[in-house]
Amino acid sequence: MxxxxxxxxxxxxxxxxxxxxxxxxxxxxxxxxxxxxxxxxxxxxxxxxxxxxxxxxxxxxxxxxxxxxxxxxxxxxxxxxxxxxxxxxxxxxxxxxxxxxxxxxxxxxxxxxxxxxxxxxxxxxxxxxxxxxxxxxxxxxxxxxxxxxxxxxxxxxxxxxxxxxxxEPLPGTPASAAEPAAAAAPEAASLDLAACAQRLRAARRIVLLLGGGGEAGGLGARAQRAASRLCAALGAAAYAETFPARAERGQGLPAFDRLPYFPEPARAVLDPADLVVLAGALPPVTYFGYAGHPSLLVAPERLLSLGAPGHPVAEALEQLADALDAPAFEAPVHPLPAAPTGPLTPAAIGAVLTRALPEGAIVSVEGGTCGYPFYAASAAAPLHTALTNTGGAIGQGLPVAVGAAIACPGRQVVGLLSDGSTQYTIQALWTMAHEQLDVVVLIAANHQYAILRNELRRGGAPLGKRAEALTALDRPRIDWVGLAQSYGVPATRAATAEVLAAQLQDAFGRRGPALIEMAL
Amino acid sequence: MxxxxxxxxxxxxxxxxxxxxxxxxxxxxxxxxxxxxxxxxxxxxxxxxxxxxxxxxxxxxxxxxxxxxxxxxxxxxxxxxxxxxxxxxxxxxxxxxxxxxxxxxxxxxxxxxxxxxxxxxxxxxxxxxxxxxxxxxxxxxxxxxxxxxxxxxxxxxxxxxxxxxxxEPLPGTPASAAEPAAAAAPEAASLDLAACAQRLRAARRIVLLLGGGGEAGGLGARAQRAASRLCAALGAAAYAETFPARAERGQGLPAFDRLPYFPEPARAVLDPADLVVLAGALPPVTYFGYAGHPSLLVAPERLLSLGAPGHPVAEALEQLADALDAPAFEAPVHPLPAAPTGPLTPAAIGAVLTRALPEGAIVSVEGGTCGYPFYAASAAAPLHTALTNTGGAIGQGLPVAVGAAIACPGRQVVGLLSDGSTQYTIQALWTMAHEQLDVVVLIAANHQYAILRNELRRGGAPLGKRAEALTALDRPRIDWVGLAQSYGVPATRAATAEVLAAQLQDAFGRRGPALIEMAL
Structure with missing residues (x-):
């Protein structure tokens, strides 16, 4: 050697x-x-x-x-x-x-x-x-x-x-090959299933909160099917955590919505529950501190955890479903939304993408403008994987799409992104072109920091002049088509649902990256 | 209230x-x-x-x-x-x-x-x-x-x-207005000037090393004039630190070069000196650790400091010059370089910009490709201010140009930048357009990380295939003209010195930002 x-x-x-x-x-x-x-x-x-x-x-x-x-x-x-x-x-x-x-x-x-x-x-x-x-x-x-x-x-x-x-050269004989990594697949927590089943039986109103992770996580297909059985057996409702790392989604899987972002609708879901079952999710806390709302949305005594985030929980959910004699899983069929027409809206974009998405796609979602409507609609899309912004540091959408495309070369990747957040790591477009990755980037171009305007308006106060100036991105409007092309990514612009649908079909039919600026 | x-x-x-x-x-x-x-x-x-x-x-x-x-x-x-x-x-x-x-x-x-x-x-x-x-x-x-x-x-x-x-509202009476900041202009160190003069007289070969800072710093006009007098009196040589925060430069000021970046030429300057006088500069250390070269380029016993970085040193230099009966400052006249012709080279770019620069310009310099040749040539330009990358974190050039333009609305700002480093903060172009700043951005587009290739070749070894791939930015080549335009910044491309000169004249004659991609 x-x-x-x-x-x-x-x-x-x-x-x-x-x-x-x-x-x-x-x-x-x-x-x-x-x-x-x-x-x-x-x-x-x-x-x-x-x-x-x-x-x-x-x-x-x-x-x-x-x-x-x-x-x-x-x-x-x-x-x-x-x-x-x-x-x-x-x-x-x-x-x-x-x-x-x-x-x-x-x-x-x-x-x-x-x-x-x-x-x-x-x-x-x-x-x-x-x-x-x-x-x-x-x-x-x-x-x-x-x-x-x-x-x-x-x-x-x-x-x-x-x-x-x-x-420097390694001293003496080369270091002995390190012992191989203890292929540290995280183990399922050892649960007292009987006690868990007992608590579930005793509860009147149950909410299951499923957290992302890999195939065996709370938003993998297995866990979702088991959660669906539990919902049927217990009259429970199930939600995905608000920002899952990874969620399997689409036809054949339940249409679990995400726990709402703002505290009022989140509490409308959680407050009535006397038991909130966590499967790969953390105890829910509000995203920011909001006056009049507790940070911790569910008191500890109303919580039951089947496994921490990043740990496999599918098996525990299945065993609980069996223990509770839950009915077998019946794959639902979600009606495809009608083909929207006319000017683009976030809801229309969600419907168009849901109809166009290829089976096995990976969708990197960042930005509130289109993220929520798509996620809601996407239960009717073919089976796919959604990746969301877990930590709130914006500028995640394009890079995560790059990494997913490198990890899964056979799968179509989509970035469903907002214009404000995408700017933070815009250089990722070059890597997409350099590696000729199969990523279709959809930019919701509203030329503003819409999330901040929504937060500013929460109190009901009108937007001040300076607040408006500090949340406006329209002088000048960024030309997303020219920007993408300058990095070697073919790009088009769509202002109606029909045009977007046609451009999406075209982009999914070709190899390599593409960007579509969606005028809102 | x-x-x-x-x-x-x-x-x-x-x-x-x-x-x-x-x-x-x-x-x-x-x-x-x-x-x-x-x-x-x-x-x-x-x-x-x-x-x-x-x-x-x-x-x-x-x-x-x-x-x-x-x-x-x-x-x-x-x-x-x-x-x-x-x-x-x-x-x-x-x-x-x-x-x-x-x-x-x-x-x-x-x-x-x-x-x-x-x-x-x-x-x-x-x-x-x-x-x-x-x-x-x-x-x-x-x-x-x-x-x-x-x-x-x-x-x-x-x-x-x-x-x-x-x-929350401030409790009780509004806080009393804070006592005003102790307008903490840093004070000149109290120096034993007689002892300093004595050391200067006793030394055989002296190098003055001037460090940036404001008007009263080692690279302000006053300090440079005094340093020039000391050079004349002592047969000394003076250099700017390698990466000054701010250096005044141009006709009427001495043509002090920067201390070279690589250790061999830096040592050729410093090793022969038995006294290195620091005026607003740190003791010189190599940029990286290089085998066979000491980190600290001048032993402490050969160093004499007149003031730390960020502190005013002009007065100390003037007093020393007086104490040594140095001749009065004679403003030099630096011959303007000839107008270059033909394909662009870093030297040609330095000469073109030197000839075109308006009086009072501020030049934000980042990237080795054009920075050194311009700095060397720019002594012959009208009086201007140079700002360089002090900490080595690349992506500084455009943002510093933005800040300088906001600080000094009457002055023309120039960014003399390399393509690799400029990508890190490319979003600054939008702010230039949004604020309509008088910044002309010159991009040396060689489509590679040239500094890394230079470092890789230092040992004399050829560039390996993977090293070449990891330092290449040419698949695809970024279209800088399209990129700037997409952010609302007018842009052109120049491949010859004549075209660059004409485009520069045009850009300096108009208000607002402009970008010129310089094909190398």
Missing amino acids: TEQTGAQALWAALSGEGVDTCFANPGTTELDLVRALEGQDSIRCVIGLQENVCTGAADGYGRMTGRPAATLLHLGPGFANGIANLHNARRARTPIVNLIGDHTSWHLPFDAPLTSDIESLARPVSGWVHRIDSTADAPRAAAESVRQSLADGGQGATLIFPADYQA | TEQTGAQALWAALSGEGVDTCFANPGTTELDLVRALEGQDSIRCVIGLQENVCTGAADGYGRMTGRPAATLLHLGPGFANGIANLHNARRARTPIVNLIGDHTSWHLPFDAPLTSDIESLARPVSGWVHRIDSTADAPRAAAESVRQSLADGGQGATLIFPADYQA
Whole structure:
């Protein structure tokens, strides 16, 4: 075996643990990691022109595969650019391994311009942070980072790798292959099913709250079918959490709506329930603090948890359904909405997309304008997967679509996005063109921060002049068609439902990315 | 006096301390700060579509005025998006006041989706971090934040402001107007000038290293003239630090070059000197750790500091020149470079811009491709101000240009930028169009990360296939003209020096922004 550098050993160890994809925006302190890729064909690198593209793509990849992608980021400032989407990934319980180069170890004390406190930046979005402290440490740390990324239902694991330890040869015999990761599929919590069944029987009015995650999560197909049986047996209602990391959706599955965002309608759902059953969902809290509403929407004594977010809960739901003699699941048939006509509205967009969506599509949803109407309508679409913004850091939609497309090359990806939030990581369009990803991006172009205007108007007060100015994006209106084309993404504009339907059909019929600006 | 909310009191206090500009990208937890602007006409708000635009603009504003602008950012993730340019601002010693909304105080314990450890994110780029802990605390904290931003030669001061304390009325009588900020213009260090003169006389070979800052900094006109006198008296050489926050430049001023970036040419300048005089510059360290080169390029015993970065050093230099009986300053006349012809090269671009630059221009320089040749040539341009990337976090060039244009409405601003780095904060183009700023953006479009290729080739090794792929930006080539136009910025493309000269003349003759893609 020839001599390995620390960087080569790190890639080899990551590859040995099953990492096959790295979303990268390296700089000078990561160049030995770049050099070491030359012999490492099992790891695919995908460039992002800004780091939040890389971290958001890793989130999308991890949500779809259940395995961590790596990110490769440049020192503290490069990492900082990617924090917002790592925040979303943390809320989604997505496994991610972040690789951050740092200055050569002996150069750090001199506080050169690019020096910063990387650990302080990394901790808020990492369940585990480790600074590689020697070349020999690199392969061990790499293997451990993969294990850590899979811990606790999925989390960020961040490795800081000084440049000299990347470049130096591994001492002595090559480090023994790290023991393989304890394929840490999270285990189902051990539940007292009889006691759970007893509580369910005793309750008068039950709400099931299902939380996202992978195939075995609360919004996987199995869990939803079991939840549907429980609803039938108990006269219960079931909801998806408001912002699921991943929800299976479409014909053959129940049409569970999402728990509403604002506290009044959320309370209308939850307050009447004497038992709220959590399956992969956290106890529901309001998104922001609203005067007159409690933060925690359901008191602890009314809660029953079948499993934490990121953990498999399908089996527990099935066993409970059996224990309660629930009827067998009957696949519902949801009537397809009529083909809308005329000017585009959020409801029309939801209906058009529902009718056009190919089977097996993955829909990355960001932005309130079109997200809610589509999600409501999409029960009637063919089976597909929805990914939503879990942490509220906007600029997630395009990058997550990139990651999902890399993770699932055979599936059509759709980004159903708002114009305000999409600007934050607009550079992702280039990666879509560069990799020729099958992503169709739909931009709801209302040229305003509509969510802020909705919040400002909640009190009933009219919008002040300065509040209006600070939430307006219409001077000038961004030309989304020209913008997409400048990044190499073919683009069109639609102002009516008929035109949108035709353009969608066309875009789904071709390979590679496309963008449609939807004039609202 | 009518009842004030905490948010109104905060704006009033900031305004009272001289803050007149806020670069804003607010969200729901900042809406009471938005509402409170309605009565506060002394503070201008400028929207950025991504937070790193806001923080970079505040950096440019602070460099040009010596006063802090505020930023208004949304919780941890919004702040995180602006960290990279706050890192650059920290290295530039720019005063900035960051306002971050946070959840309503009683909502924080419930770990709602947007909750994160804001303090941990803020500390690495803030000299001072304060969490407002009551409505009454808001005006005091605001006044203190301005003072803190001006401390230590300039730094980031970060205020975290929970939403409920923004909204609630100030208790009892309105807080007494905070005592005005101790207009904390940093004082010149008290130097033993006689001892300094003695060391200068005794030295055989002297290098002066001048560091940026405001008018009275080491690269202000006064300091440069005095340094020129010292060079004449002592046979010394003078250099600007490699990445000055702000340097006055042009006809009538000396043609001091910047200390080279790579260690070999930097050492060729510094190793022969037995005395290196620092005037507003830090002791020089290599940018990265390079094997075979010390990090600290000049041993402490060969260093003499006349004042730290961000502190005025002009007077000390003048007094030293007088003490050494240095001759009077003679304004040099630098021959204008000949008008270049033919295909664009970095040298040709430097010459064209030098010839075209209007008097009093401000040039935001980012990217190695054109930055060095222009800086070298620009001594022959009319008097102007150069702003460079102080911290190495790329994506600074456009936002700093925005901030400089807001700070200095009468002056022509130029962004001399590289295509790779400009992508990181491309959204700044929209703010330029929205505010109709007089900024001419020149993009050196070589469609690659040239700096990384230069670093990769330093060892003499050829570029590997994967290294080439990870540093290539040419599939597809970004259409910069279309990109700028989609944001409302008129744009053209130039492939020859003659065309660039004509387009520059045209752009400088019109108001509002323009972009020129320079094909390399």
